[in-house]
Amino acid sequence: MANCGQKNKWISEQACVSMAHTCNLYCLYCHNPPDGKRQDPLKTAALIKTAGVKAVSLEGGGEPTAGTDFFNWIKALKAAGVKNFMLSTNAVALSDRAFCRKAAADIDFFTVNFPSHRAEIYAKVTRSIKFQMALKGLANIKAAGAEEKLRFFHIISSENYRQLPEFALWTAANFPRAAFVNFTFVRNKGRALKAPGIVPRYTQVSPFIKLALANLKLKGRKAVVQNMPLCALEKFEGFSFEFQRWRRGDRVLEDGIAPKARRPACSRCSLKPACCGARPDYLKVHGGGELKASQKDLFSITPERF
Secondary structure, three states, X not given: OOXXXXXXXXXXXXXXXXXXXXXXXXXXXXXOOOOOOOOOHHHHHHHHHHHOOOEEEEEEOOOHHHOOOHHHHHHHHHHOOOOEEEEEEOOOHHHOHHHHHHHHOOOXXXXXXXXXXXXXXXXXXXXXXXXXXXXXXXXXXXXXXXXXXXXXXXXXXXXXXXXXXXXXXXXXXXXXXXXXXXXXXXXXXXXXXXXXXXXXXXXXHHHHHHHHHHHHHHOOOOEEEEOOOHHHHOOOHHHEHHHHHHHOOOOOOOOOOOOOOOOHHHHOOOOHHHOOOOOHHHHHHHOOOOOOOOOOOHHHOOOOOO
């Protein structure tokens, strides 16, 4: 994630620990569904110690808190020298107040995958009836004094893109001290391949994501958008996660992300060095006709707060 200054330099240097092996939701858009294979926390911790890693992101195929060994992982990694923890979660297990308070004592940031503030959309996307549990988990994070540790991770799909501006205002009103909102365009991988129509067009999403980003900026909240080409974010390029990475000298695409598809428009675009482009998985659904070459000077783009 973004480097928020020297104090949180570990955020850019953390290692991913794929500890999840199951999940308590069955999301339509999940690009990395669980396979049931358990990792040994002690073996993983030994590797972490040998590598000298001091910061980790707890994630994997599924939900890290859905297993019974969550705190065993924390204990093993701490013993291996890990000082900072980020947790990728859907917050359902955090509906247990005691569990949440215990987790909040160890976790530096909760990255909460929350697909909608509307119960009916949440139910359809997650194929669950756990909306109230997820809401309770978010409330418990706040009650534990950890609201500033909260990062909303909102996957944009055909089911929720029209409500993006509304979702932005909901987060600002209910969690005004949250770290930021990360909007991420759905990937056409994993279960998404079996959900026809789940991937919208960039041009469909563009006006709604721009309004959502504007809403958050006007409320003084930090926001970023990921996995959308810069040409789909015209005049809002400064909110791009990949642009932010380019600006600080990182590789534009994170590890494990498929490379950009080669398109004629992209090869002529002045924004190419800082753009995520379109991935082959998107082109399989919608082609590349929406992509447009720009002649804008990359250095003229003002980065937004993130």
